Amino acid sequence: MNITIQEAKNYINQEVTIGAWLTNKRSSGKISFLQLRDGTGFMQGVVVKSEVDEETFNRAKEITQESSLYITGTITEDNRSDLGYEMQVKSFEVIHEAHDYPITPKNHGTEFLMDHRHLWLRSKKQHAVMKIRNEIIKATYEFFNQLSFTKIDPPILTASAPEGTSELFHTKYFDQDAFLSQSGQLYLEAAAMAYGRVFSFGPTFRAEKSKTRRHLIEFWMIEGEMAFCEHDVSLEIQEQYVSHVVKSVLENCQLELKALDRDTTKLEKVSSPFPRITYDDAIEFLKEEGFNDIEWGEDFGAPHETAIASHYDLPVFITNYPTKIKPFYMQPNPTNEDTVLCADLIAPEGYGEIIGGSERINDLDLLEQRIDEYQLDRESYNYYLDLRRYGSVPHSGFGLGLERTVAWIAGVEHVRETAPFPRLLNRLYP
Structure with missing residues (x-):
């Protein structure tokens, strides 16, 4: 048999x-x-x-x-x-019968292993990471299907970008300019106006020249978008989603977690609700922790996020960032119009931001104003403006970076091990 x-x-x-x-x-x-x-x-x-x-x-x-x-x-x-x-x-x-297999049972340098990624995937620890990745994907579909989300597949080739074109890969689409997608969000907003609750899972691309352990050039995003949904409700769904995924890995990947020597004690504590801290309070906290160089209006770097996260046992939401450092589509905060209704979810143990989300602007005049302020081509966003012309409603959404989430849950230091064939600044092979 x-x-x-x-x-x-x-x-x-x-x-x-x-x-x-x-x-x-x-x-x-x-x-x-x-x-x-x-x-x-x-x-x-x-x-x-x-x-x-x-x-x-x-x-x-x-x-x-x-x-x-x-x-x-x-x-x-x-x-x-x-x-x-x-x-x-x-x-x-x-x-x-194989001969002279290059990855022998001894220590090899990272570059050597990355050059042989097609073979490195066979090792026990890499196998465990991919199995955990697979479990997260499976749990994602379970979660969204249970909440009656409809899966929508946004295009990878786009004519415009949700966050500007400075970090996009440019290509030619016959006789037009096109870009590799950095997010499916704008298309999901359109789909949410048709189906209410939608999600997507697909590759995204950032032409960001970064070599940190948190960055990939090509990565996979899980994005959710919800009509008739304000910011606080979106945060609740995000924390329920992350809690569901962690629970699923703990229940179904014990052998894999053990193979990776993962300390699961912190993962076992992950359940909603998650703590929340405003950007203003985060700035004050960081100054108290000795980060005297950070000023209001600046975005947080990895050391700042790690310092904030280390103060909590659970993932933590940082809410209400300054308007000027966030994309054009975010809804103003009614209690402070210098900030927007948004949140980044920071994972514990130094893994950084795993979710970014916000309530979206639903007023046509304000969105047109923002597009002009950000010096974007209004014609390219005409379909996006249509969503505010024809039955606009409050709506919110978020995007989770799969590889960073895998790195956190699996306890892997570098995201390059969380993608089967990672694309890095200086790596396009194999």
């Missing part, structure tokens, strides 16, 4: 066959231990000399790293294993 490693727990004391790759091996006299993987998990195969023929035992000692096999044996319980079971090998067939 052919099964996967993930299914092996259902076949205790039964003989099965698994298609797998050899990640490593070791011998102890009359026993060989084969470390196997098949994409669904990792498992040990034990080859005992007295229980197999001589050729099989000798072949087990000779087989090379990353060779592919059909391996047959009996699944047995093993409390020493993370999985709780292993295979007592009876025979195996080599499908392909």
